[in-house]
Amino acid sequence: MKIFYWSPFLSNIATVDSVINSIDSIKYYDGKKKINPIIIDSVGEWSQKKLDNHVYNVRQLYNYKVYNFLPKKGYLKSRISQILIFLLSFNSLRKLLIKEVPEYFIAHLIISLPLVLFSIFNFKTKLIIRISGTPKLNFVRKFFWKILSKKVYKITCPTNSTYEKLKKLKIFSEDKLEILYDPIISVKKINKKKLEEIDEKFRNEDFILGIGRLTKQKNFKFLIKSFYEINLRFPKLKLVILGEGEERAVLEKLINNLELKGKVFLEGHKKNVFNYIYRSKCFVSSSLYEDPGFVIIEAGFLNKIVFAADSNTGPSEILDYSKRGFLYKNNNYQDMLKNFLNFIKKDPKNLKEKKIELKKYSKNFTIFSHYKSLKKILFN
Numbered sequence: 001m002k003i004f005y006w007s008p009f010l011s012n013i014a015t016v017d018s019v020i021n022s023i024d025s026i027k028y029y030d031g032k033k034k035i036n037p038i039i040i041d042s043v044g045e046w047s048q049k050k051l052d053n054h055v056y057n058v059r060q061l062y063n064y065k066v067y068n069f070l071p072k073k074g075y076l077k078s079r080i081s082q083i084l085i086f087l088l089s090f091n092s093l094r095k096l097l098i099k100e101v102p103e104y105f106i107a108h109l110i111i112s113l114p115l116v117l118f119s120i121f122n123f124k125t126k127l128i129i130r131i132s133g134t135p136k137l138n139f140v141r142k143f144f145w146k147i148l149s150k151k152v153y154k155i156t157c158p159t160n161s162t163y164e165k166l167k168k169l170k171i172f173s174e175d176k177l178e179i180l181y182d183p184i185i186s187v188k189k190i191n192k193k194k195l196e197e198i199d200e201k202f203r204n205e206d207f208i209l210g211i212g213r214l215t216k217q218k219n220f221k222f223l224i225k226s227f228y229e230i231n232l233r234f235p236k237l238k239l240v241i242l243g244e245g246e247e248r249a250v251l252e253k254l255i256n257n258l259e260l261k262g263k264v265f266l267e268g269h270k271k272n273v274f275n276y277i278y279r280s281k282c283f284v285s286s287s288l289y290e291d292p293g294f295v296i297i298e299a300g301f302l303n304k305i306v307f308a309a310d311s312n313t314g315p316s317e318i319l320d321y322s323k324r325g326f327l328y329k330n331n332n333y334q335d336m337l338k339n340f341l342n343f344i345k346k347d348p349k350n351l352k353e354k355k356i357e358l359k360k361y362s363k364n365f366t367i368f369s370h371y372k373s374l375k376k377i378l379f380n
Contacts, residue, residue: 001035001378002100004059004125006093007108008042008085010072011213011245012269014184014294015108016049021183022106023056025371035378038102042089042110043067061092073246075216086113097123104128104153104378118151126153128377130180132291133313134165145171154377156180158292161317178377183370184297185362194278194302199267202279207238209280211273211295212287214245214266219309219331221247221254223286226336228258234344237281239264242273277302282343288330290314297365300324300358305343305351307336324358 007019023037039046039058044065046058066088071077094117097105106128107114118127129152149155149172156178157163163179166172197203208227212218220241227239241251241264248266255264270276273295277283283299285308290296292314299306300318306325308315319325326339343351363369 001104002102003035003037003104003106003378004097004100004102005037005039005106005108006042006110006114007039008082008089008110009045010070010078010081013213018182018184018294019108020051020056021186021367022370022374024186025183025367025374027055029368029371040093040096042085042093043070059096061089061096082110085110089113090117093117094121097121097125101125106130115148115152119148127151128154128156130156130158131166132158132162133289134162134169142169142171149176152176154178156377158182159314159317161313162291178373180373180377181364181370182292182294183367184292184294184365185301186367190274190298190301193272193274196272196275198275198279202238202240202265202276205238206236206281207240209276209283209299210239210241210243210286211276211283212243212285214241214243214247214251216247217288218243218245219286219288220251222331222333222336223284224251224254224258224260224264226286226333226340227264228260229333229337230340231260231263233341240267240276240280241265242267242270242276244269274298274302277304280304282307285309285315287311287315292365293318296325297362300355300362303355303359305354306358307339307343318361319358320361324354324361 005019007015009016026035026037039056041047041058041060043062044067047065048067051058070081070084072081102125105114105125108130111129114127155172155176157166158181160179163177166177167174210220210223214220231237251266255261277299282305285293285296287309289311290313296306296308296315296318306319308319308327309330310316310327311330316327319327321327326343328339329335
């Protein structure tokens with residue numbers, strides 16, 4: 001069974017790791033080798049990942065690596081790049097689907113291209129798309145979604161909340177909707193990487209950890225401002241943020257204005273984040289929206305207390321409205337501070353229960369669990 005994975009990306013977002021982990025799950029657990037997963041490299045984005053050719057089958061649409069020349073930072077520039085990927089890949093992908101006839105085409109990112117292609121042409125391939133969050137819809141968008149989704153075989157949702165919201169929208173027939181948890185947890189990989197050393201300056205420090213691209217969505221301005229209030233009460237505490245992005249200069253200015261230099265550290269992109277999670281005091285997801293929230297799951301698996309903004313999608317479901325961590329009102333400084341003070345004052349037994357419950361829940365997102373669910377969809 002040949003499967004094409006379609007996930008063109010402009011930066012190293014968590015969905016990219018999810019695609020790799022999904023393929024890993026097939027490699028590890030498909031003992032009879034019934035499934036042949038192939039990554040489609042649209043404009044050279046996967047080539048620059050330098051994946052092991054003996055492990056991953058990557059099929060290039062172009063000999064030219066256009067990826068290096070595409071604008072990547074900022075909302076408008078990234079939208080222009082996505083349109084360019086759509087236009088450059090349209091005909092090449094059409095020809096590849098006709099020539100190779102894979103059984104399935106699984107789309108994670110820039111799903112507009114396969115939706116349009118499958119609507120226009122009668123491919124023998126079955127299309128599976130992943131939708132996270134709820135699409136912003138007006139009458140026109142709703143109409144187009146209904147038309148374009150007619151040729152879709154399955155729509156996978158990474159959380160129950162997304163599944164329920166899509167059901168209520170009544171755009172897609174209910175039998176097409178499936179809950180498929182993302183393959184976030186690779187147990188062996190995490191248990192190995194968590195033991196690697198972190199930067200020497202943090203080894204003997206208590207620090208709060210934030211991870212993600214330095215973008216508006218991740219809302220690190222809120223986290224830094226919240227930390228200012230926390231630091232007034234706990235001056236020895238540090239804040240470490242891992243990630244890179246277009247808001248770096250803005251965040252650096254904010255750190256200077258709040259006189260938090262030496263207290264807040266923007267450490268840039270790290271290949272390994274598990275060692276930082278493992279040694280942190282707690283993890284904070286300040287994102288305006290997430291679905292599901294990959295690092296929340298990873299932190300939970302590593303027995304960390306997690307704080308997250310109530311964004312009515314992934315974090316609320318994962319933390320079960322504070323039963324498995326601390327959920328604060330989105331963009332509410334007072335509520336964030338109140339939750340942090342509760343964390344400090346909490347009975348250790350109560351905190352232990354939260355950690356146990358979150359770790360238990362995180363096991364839904366192991367690559368083995370993902371493989372079992374994916375196999376049911378493919379061999380239904």
